[in-house]
Amino acid sequence: MxxxxxxxxxxxxxxxxxxxxIGRHLAEHGVKKVLLCYGSERIKREGLFDLVSKSLSEKGISLVELGGIVSNPVISKVREGIALARTQQVDAILSVGGGSVLDSAKAIAAGVPYAGDVWDLFAGKARIASALPLFAILTLAATGSEMNPSSVVTNDETREKFFIASTALFPKVSIVNPALMQGVTRDYLAYSAADVIAHLIEAYFTAxxxxxxxSRLVESLLNTIIETTEALLADPADYDARAQFAWAATLALNGLSYSGAAGFSYPNHAIEHSLSALFNVPHGAGLSVVVPAWMKWYQERNPAQFTRFARNVFGVDTGEQGIAALEAWFAKIGTPTRLGQLGIREADLPATVDNVLGNLRVFGIADSYPREAVVAILTNAL
Amino acid sequence: MxxxxxxxxxxxxxxxxxxxxIGRHLAEHGVKKVLLCYGSERIKREGLFDLVSKSLSEKGISLVELGGIVSNPVISKVREGIALARTQQVDAILSVGGGSVLDSAKAIAAGVPYAGDVWDLFAGKARIASALPLFAILTLAATGSEMNPSSVVTNDETREKFFIASTALFPKVSIVNPALMQGVTRDYLAYSAADVIAHLIEAYFTAxxxxxxxSRLVESLLNTIIETTEALLADPADYDARAQFAWAATLALNGLSYSGAAGFSYPNHAIEHSLSALFNVPHGAGLSVVVPAWMKWYQERNPAQFTRFARNVFGVDTGEQGIAALEAWFAKIGTPTRLGQLGIREADLPATVDNVLGNLRVFGIADSYPREAVVAILTNAL
Incomplete structure (x- = not known):
């Protein structure tokens, strides 16, 4: 260890x-005026916006709206949010949405007190010294952003998808109500499952x-995600399954699963970030394509752990069978396992590989993944 | 959920x-003068005291010593610490030791700003409004106190063993270095294993x-404790086993294992606190006697979970076999399973039962455990 x-x-x-x-939590942190970040107008149609507004106004907290944040959130929208937060002199940021809204909110929180352009923080040109206090109401469980200090945003000019991390970016309070997630589509539930599984297996296999x-904790979370995803596909109203799914998603990336592990990396995320940056595919859908392809390439580097995974997660005997079982399970729940399903063709590979090589440098693992490795992995996914 | x-x-x-x-961590919290709590003189003989003193003095932090804290720590010593902390005007408390030292340090931290007698806080006569900031260097992994807001102390006049809990009592920083635990005796390693297992099974069975x-997370921690205890008994120098044991002990009582569970209680702790309060037996040794006796009595109330435990922890088929396997495992690692091994005889039961009934009221479960139930459980342990 x-x-x-x-x-x-x-x-x-x-x-x-x-x-x-939510109003009480913000009031306890002395918040008077908040930037409320959200995505589509769904939170207005479904009443969540009104409920949050009421809770804030009961505590005398005023709000400024920043709606229209999209999946695979972009830095141009973050810049808009920073400008608005400064003009309106808000003293906190509140995210109401899933991981994309929350990651945008984190970038805004970090960008407001930074004098330069916020992308500097993602590009490693400046460090995060402070951030506005951040709060979240989660409406989709997948990214784990609600209990970690990281944010991933795409630069819509350069098509780079980079991340920031700072203890200043831990949300002060994150509200995770599984009932708010009941409207998640079957597709996005499956993508979310793939995202959580990817978070769990990166350190599990590469450390x-x-x-x-x-390893036992990771397998507990993997088995929970698999079991509850199946339960939710059978019955979207199964609150208990949705709750266990949500808490497992939070625990998958809050530090617990890799404390004491060493030498691990995030190759699947490095590769997938290029797919969502270049082709705007849902992050989880990209991951369910990349993960089995990467596993087939990586397996021989850590065969004992692949055998362990096969036995303890899918009840099969060999590493190969474990990979096949995961790939089949992704297909069964309806998330893609082939680049073609994402609309990415063989002709797109050269440009994709170039972008991946940039990400691998950002993730600090360029030496372990030379061009031919990336080509081999993406070819596995064709 | x-x-x-x-x-x-x-x-x-x-x-x-x-x-x-340690000096750097205290300095980051603005500490200038600290009350250093410890147990025996072992930390001086083995150099840890000097190392801590040096680290503090390098940051200009002065220290006041409170040594001689004993296992099953007592409120009279806590009062001595409070008086010393006030006279010396320390601004923080540092625990260097195991759970007994840390629980005493927590009680001192809570008692210094409280105007009345500190036992009021344990007896429920007053609430903890604030506490001095608290830091810990752990030398024995068992109680989980290093990452939770609770403290258990015995009143040496009334022989009541009660607890306090407050968010003000979370240590600011806890240092857990498994190498500092290498000198733990075989007996205390076994008692510690029993303590951690007891923490894990209370909610697991009673919720x-x-x-x-x-349940999966609890079983992951149980299997880790069993596996690493055996490894450490075979080779006390096995750092990795000691590290996994220590982190599992922390995770067993930091909130993780029972988040989302409901309706659970701590009957084994309520019963054992009487054994250590009345007979001054090591807490873990008391628990390894109480737990199998309680399981035999409780099993019919939650048979499915006992079967689950039997299969997933000991690989046996029935609840009865699971209980027998745990009892045999306690015997194998050298922690008692019978009251007689603790020097407690049948003639001691009436007075013990009276004390237990008092604890059950404090734990809020007196209605579920009438006198005849306590007699039955303790009789199982004869």
């Missing part, structure tokens, strides 16, 4: 009705040190 | 050499709502 620091000060308020107390305790 | 709040702001610094940075996700 490697040395590590575990520090996660986010307060999770989990369960039904918790969003009704040079991965103690059995951590 | 029930609604819950998860909030745990303690920073864990885990691994070798982490204690050398009226215990989602499968949480």
């Amino acid at each position: 490697e040395n590590f620091t575990f520090f996660n000060p986010t307060r999770i308020e989990f369960g039904t009705g918790k969003e009704q107390l 040079t040190v991965h103690p059995r305790l951590q | 029930e609604n819950f709040t998860f909030f745990n702001p303690t920073r864990i610094e885990f691994g070798t050499g982490k204690e050398q940075l 009226t709502v215990h989602p499968r996700l949480q």
Whole structure:
């Protein structure tokens, strides 16, 4: 087991009705005026916006709206949010939505007190010294952003999808009410499952040190995601399944699953970020294509862990069977497993590989993934 | 899954050499003068005291010593610490030791700003409004106190063993260096294993709502404790086993294992607190006697979970076999399973039952455990 620091000060308020107390949480942090970030107008149609507005106004907190944040969120929208937050002199950011809204909110929170252009923070040209306090009401469980200090945003000019991380970006309070997620489509549920599974397997397979305790925790979360995704596809109103799915998604990327592991990396995310940056595919759909392709390429580098995965997650005997079982499961729940299903053709590979090589440098693993490796992995996904 | 709040702001610094940075952590929190709490003189003989002193003085932090804290820590010593902290005007408390030292440090931290007698806080006569900031260097992994807001102390006049809990009592920073635990005796390793297992099984068996996700996480931790205890008994120098044991012990009682569970209680702790309060037995040794006796009595109330435990922890088929396997495992690692091994005889039962009934009221479960139930459980342990 490697040395590590575990520090996660986010307060999770989990369960039904918790969003009704958002005003109280902001008031406890002294917030007077907040930038409310959201995506589509769905939160207005379904009443969540009114409920949040009412809770805020009861505590004398005024709000400024920033709607229209899209999946695979873009830095141009973040810049718009920073300008608005400055003009309106808000003292906190509130995200109401899924991971894309929350990651945009984090970038805005970091960008407001930074004098230069916010992309500098993503490009490694400047460090995050401080951020506005951040709060979240989650409406889609997938990214884990509600209990971690990271944000991923795409530069819509350069088509780079990069990330930032800073302890200043832990949400102060994240409200996770599974009932708010009941309207998630079958497609997005499947993409979300693929995203969570990808978060869990990156360190599980790539770490040079991965103690059995951590492997067991990861397998507990993997088995929960698989079981509850199937339950939700059978019955979208199954609150308990949705709740376990949501909490497993949070725990998958809050530091727990890789504490004490060492030498791990995020190759699947590095590769997928190029697919969503270049072709604007849903992140989870990209991951369900990349993960099996990467596993087939990587397996021989850590065969014992692939056998362990096969046995403890799918109840099959060999590493190959485990990969095949995961790929078949992705297909069964309705998330893509081939680049063609994303509309990406063989002719698109050269430009994709170039973008992936840039991401691999950002992720610090360019040496382990030379061009021919990336070509081999993407070819596995054709 | 029930609604819950998860909030745990303690920073864990885990691994070798982490204690050398204690001065820096205190300085970052603005500490100028600290009350250093410890147990025996062992930390002076083995050099840890000097190392801590040096780290503090390098940051200009002065220290006041409170040594001689014993296992099953007592309120009279806590009062001595409070008086010393006030006279010396320290601005923080630092625990260097195991759970007993840390629980005493927590009680001192809570008692210093409270105008009345500190036992009021344990007896429910007053609430904890604030506490001095608290830091810990852990030398024994068992109680989980390093990452939770609770403290258990015995009143040496009334022989009551009660607890306090407050978010003000989360340690700011806890240093968990498994190498500092290498000198733990075989007996105390076994007692510690029993303590952690008891923490894990209380909610696992008693909860009226215990989602499968949480059961899986508990089983992951149980299997880790069993596996690493055996590894450490075979080779006390096995750092990796000691590290996994320590992190599993922390995770067993930091909120993770019971988030989303409901209707659970701590009957084994309520019963054991009487054994250690009346007979001064090690807490873990008391628990390894109480737990199988309680399981035999409780099993018919939740048979499915006992079968699950039997299969997933010991690989046996029935609830009875699971209980027998745990009892045999306790015997194998050398922790008691019978009251007689603790020097407690049948003639001691009436007075013990009276004390237990008092604890059950404090734990809020007196209605579920009438006198005849306590007699039955303790009789199982004869």
